Amino acid sequence: MSAAVGGGPRAPAVPASPAAxxxxxxxxxxxxxxxxxxxxxxxxxxIRTLDTGSCAxxxxxxxxxxxxxxxxxxxxxxxxxxxxxxxxxxxxxxxxRAFGVAARKxxxxxxxxxxxxxxxxxxxxxxxxxxxxxxxxxxxILPVDVWIPGCPPSPLALLQGLLVAVDRLAENVSGLSFTxxxxxxxxPGEASR
Amino acid sequence: MPLWFARGLRRGIVxxxxxxxxxxxxxxxxxxxxxxxxxxxxxLADRLAEVCPSQALYRDGGVLVFDVGRCTACGxxxxxxxxxxxxxxxxELAATSRAQLVKQIELVQxxxx
Amino acid sequence: xxxxxxxxxxxxxxxxxxxxxxxxxxRPAATRLCCALSALGGAAALAGGVSSLWWGNSRVITxxxxxxxxxxxxxxxxLAGVFAALLGLVAVAIAAYVPRYHEPxxxxxxxLAVYNLxxxxxxxxxxxxxxxxxxxxxxxxxxxxxxxxxxxxxxxxVAGGAFWFLALSETGFVLVIAALVxxxxxxxxxxxxxxxxxxxxxxxxxxxxxxxxxxxxxGCKAGLVPLHVWLPExxxxxxxxxxxxxxxxxxxxxxxxxxxxxxRLLPVQPAWTGLxxxxxxxxxxxxxxxxxxxxxxxxxxxxxxxxxxxxxxVTALGxxxxxxxxxxxxxxxxxxxxGLYQVANHGTYKTLLFLETGVxxxxxxxxxxxxxxxxxxxxxxxxxxxxxxxxGIAALPPLNGFVSEWLIFQGLFQGFRTxxxxxxxxxxxxxxxxxxxxxxxxxxxxxxxxIPFLGMPRTRPAGAATERGQPVTGPALLAVACAAxxxxxxxxxxxxxxxIRTVTGVALRPVLxxxxxxxxxxHTDFSAFSPTYLAIFLVAVTAVPLLIYLAGRPRADSVTVxxxxxxxxxxxxxxxxxxxxxxxxxRVTFEALYRPSVSVxxxxxxxxxxxxxxxxxxxxxxxxxxxxxxxxxxxVEWLADVIRPLQSGDVSLYLFYVFLxxxxxxxxxxx
Numbered sequence: 001m002s003a004a005v006g007g008g009p010r011a012p013a014v015p016a017s018p019a020a021x022x023x024x025x026x027x028x029x030x031x032x033x034x035x036x037x038x039x040x041x042x043x044x045x046x047i048r049t050l051d052t053g054s055c056a057x058x059x060x061x062x063x064x065x066x067x068x069x070x071x072x073x074x075x076x077x078x079x080x081x082x083x084x085x086x087x088x089x090x091x092x093x094x095x096x097r098a099f100g101v102a103a104r105k106x107x108x109x110x111x112x113x114x115x116x117x118x119x120x121x122x123x124x125x126x127x128x129x130x131x132x133x134x135x136x137x138x139x140x141i142l143p144v145d146v147w148i149p150g151c152p153p154s155p156l157a158l159l160q161g162l163l164v165a166v167d168r169l170a171e172n173v174s175g176l177s178f179t180x181x182x183x184x185x186x187x188p189g190e191a192s193r
Numbered sequence: 194m195p196l197w198f199a200r201g202l203r204r205g206i207v208x209x210x211x212x213x214x215x216x217x218x219x220x221x222x223x224x225x226x227x228x229x230x231x232x233x234x235x236x237l238a239d240r241l242a243e244v245c246p247s248q249a250l251y252r253d254g255g256v257l258v259f260d261v262g263r264c265t266a267c268g269x270x271x272x273x274x275x276x277x278x279x280x281x282x283x284x285e286l287a288a289t290s291r292a293q294l295v296k297q298i299e300l301v302q303x304x305x306x
Numbered sequence: 307x308x309x310x311x312x313x314x315x316x317x318x319x320x321x322x323x324x325x326x327x328x329x330x331x332x333r334p335a336a337t338r339l340c341c342a343l344s345a346l347g348g349a350a351a352l353a354g355g356v357s358s359l360w361w362g363n364s365r366v367i368t369x370x371x372x373x374x375x376x377x378x379x380x381x382x383x384x385l386a387g388v389f390a391a392l393l394g395l396v397a398v399a400i401a402a403y404v405p406r407y408h409e410p411x412x413x414x415x416x417x418l419a420v421y422n423l424x425x426x427x428x429x430x431x432x433x434x435x436x437x438x439x440x441x442x443x444x445x446x447x448x449x450x451x452x453x454x455x456x457x458x459x460x461x462x463x464v465a466g467g468a469f470w471f472l473a474l475s476e477t478g479f480v481l482v483i484a485a486l487v488x489x490x491x492x493x494x495x496x497x498x499x500x501x502x503x504x505x506x507x508x509x510x511x512x513x514x515x516x517x518x519x520x521x522x523x524x525g526c527k528a529g530l531v532p533l534h535v536w537l538p539e540x541x542x543x544x545x546x547x548x549x550x551x552x553x554x555x556x557x558x559x560x561x562x563x564x565x566x567x568x569x570r571l572l573p574v575q576p577a578w579t580g581l582x583x584x585x586x587x588x589x590x591x592x593x594x595x596x597x598x599x600x601x602x603x604x605x606x607x608x609x610x611x612x613x614x615x616x617x618x619x620v621t622a623l624g625x626x627x628x629x630x631x632x633x634x635x636x637x638x639x640x641x642x643x644x645g646l647y648q649v650a651n652h653g654t655y656k657t658l659l660f661l662e663t664g665v666x667x668x669x670x671x672x673x674x675x676x677x678x679x680x681x682x683x684x685x686x687x688x689x690x691x692x693x694x695x696x697x698g699i700a701a702l703p704p705l706n707g708f709v710s711e712w713l714i715f716q717g718l719f720q721g722f723r724t725x726x727x728x729x730x731x732x733x734x735x736x737x738x739x740x741x742x743x744x745x746x747x748x749x750x751x752x753x754x755x756x757i758p759f760l761g762m763p764r765t766r767p768a769g770a771a772t773e774r775g776q777p778v779t780g781p782a783l784l785a786v787a788c789a790a791x792x793x794x795x796x797x798x799x800x801x802x803x804x805x806i807r808t809v810t811g812v813a814l815r816p817v818l819x820x821x822x823x824x825x826x827x828x829h830t831d832f833s834a835f836s837p838t839y840l841a842i843f844l845v846a847v848t849a850v851p852l853l854i855y856l857a858g859r860p861r862a863d864s865v866t867v868x869x870x871x872x873x874x875x876x877x878x879x880x881x882x883x884x885x886x887x888x889x890x891x892x893r894v895t896f897e898a899l900y901r902p903s904v905s906v907x908x909x910x911x912x913x914x915x916x917x918x919x920x921x922x923x924x925x926x927x928x929x930x931x932x933x934x935x936x937x938x939x940x941x942v943e944w945l946a947d948v949i950r951p952l953q954s955g956d957v958s959l960y961l962f963y964v965f966l967x968x969x970x971x972x973x974x975x976x977x
Contacts, residue, residue: 121247172287
């Protein structure tokens, strides 16, 4: 299998209009590629975190993953500082422009196959819009495979995101509609598709 | 040292069993909102879009577009319209493509809009 | 031809080389002929050394009437065999190195003439059979080496470095004269073998005084602390082959002097002289390597490393003396053997390292480690050869340094066999000190090899270095010799054991090499070690997995990406480790020893230092210079100041002095 670069089509920074919501052919291919890459990692994955200008609360949640309550080591995930040893790049922050070169260098220093996970609302394009100092979203610099929303995403959300990235959990959010039922107080959204 | 050991034995294993079993701490997490589409019309949608600090909500014709990726679960939209916006309780939100995080919510059509 | 014949042939070859060099006036053809003759002389010396190791002591040849004190007396001894063989090897290597190193001209012609004369003087020291021959040869060797160091008298620090060498050389010479004269007068003979035979007749007080004087005197030449200060001053300023000759051979002549006194002239000694020797050796080793850590100049660094190795050798010799005093003759002989083995090994790899430093200096224009870097790409052959030398000196298996240091350690660990608790503990403490120096030596040589050769070039000259036209045969020969001394350890041990039997009368061979490939340190119930099996094992352990990997790895596409530099936008080579930061942990730990004087000047008083560059200067003045030599020098100068008024320049006052002296002589004569 040739060395795979982080798959996934470039998702548009602006949300797509309703007409383009059907899954495209290249999305299906990208998904298949991603599954094969994820299968390579089995149950051992080395994660390198990268802070591109965040407020560091996402980092605090990531740091909690190694604490006894969440314990990501039992799932076979490990943190490593060296990109040369890393399989997965976990990016937080809105990608300030001053950091673009360093982020690119970190990504290129990782050997393939590799996965990029954008973590937190800043990295997904919320909070900060593109201007002279920030790109606004990680997507402009690095090819992102998995997106984890939240501000900050809780350790459970991070665990789910990592497990989705290595194909041990199915992705869940596309089946959610974020609409509530007619009557009663709030509850989990129904799957309306 | 023995006291610490004894206390630990009594407390038992604190590590969560997620993902094989749900985690009890999930109930208290702030989560993105769920919208009661029947209670939101165009004008409310515009107000909600104004109030959202991270541009996660905007109106596109007769549809309220909600970008889950941009939501910070601040709760301002829920404060603005407590009957129409409720916490969804969803935290397993990882997506494999950015488009999966953009949700469309049909607005109630009112006369004259 | 017997050993002495070979040595005389070597001297003849070198004499011819002197004539050729002087007649040739520095033309390249003359230089090459001179070097060829020098190499032939070296080969003859090597043959002579090995021959005397194997066949034993030769007769004493006396040229001139035997009763006259000034007659020339020569004898090739087993004890000098290792040193003579080393002299031959060093001479051959340097001869192969010189043509491409020295620029042609009358200066080089004179230098080569002096160098070959120094070779003759060295072989005369080793082959000296009588006191006067020894002393004359010794002093000639010292003066000729002084001239060697002064190759470029106009350059900075050359005169100072050469003067340090001369000053300590002469101080040592005075002490050596005293020691030999004491022995000669007490045994009524000028011939070394007769002195050795009659040594037990000497009064113990005189015997110990003579030994201590010899230890101090030869210690000046060998570089024992605190008499070592000339080494780091003289080595950097001499030409590379001169430094190689100094470190590779001349300091070994100091060791030869100690060995001569301890094992031939005065074989029976009390334990405390051995204890002083061993303690001096251990301290020398530790201090040598600690100061090596704070050196940026490659040659000063290697000079301190020489001091460390001499310390190791002298520790082994001291322990051998202690064991001899306690009737552990097998162990004493074993430690002497290990010490001589270490002499041969150190001569080989130190000469190699100094010669390669010369290559680096010519290729890049600097000896400062902090200005080099990445030379492994620019100077590949040099890098490989230097790596062999570095592995040898860091005592890593399977090379020769490891074998001899292992043997020394095995001998030292058997300190309990002396029967005295105190001495057993002290001997093992010396072994622990050697352990410390071994660890620090590895650290120091990782720095000494890694900073110049690995990484990226820190300056433009380092990035533009080239190997074209640089000498490679000489150092390559020494690298082969290192490997041969390691892999041929059984042969070397056989030959040395035979020499030891001639010197001490102890037949080590049956105990030393039971299966011819395994070494037992003098006693079968202690340990066993096989250099050959170890080398085979290490090669197999690295080669077999490597072959499996090469055969079975998948044919993946590979991508070349830049070095991971932490994501910095502009990485500059000066951001790499520098020599001083690499050794900073050690220097901070041993700060009391270094006592650096640090001065910091800021461009402004802004506490954050933002408004300009900061000037940081740290200078290490070795303790001995500061607290021993400078006070002594000031005292001598003060004394000279006090005496100076006597030299008023007034002739009538001088006539008055003459009158006073004559009066005094009459009065004394009348008493």
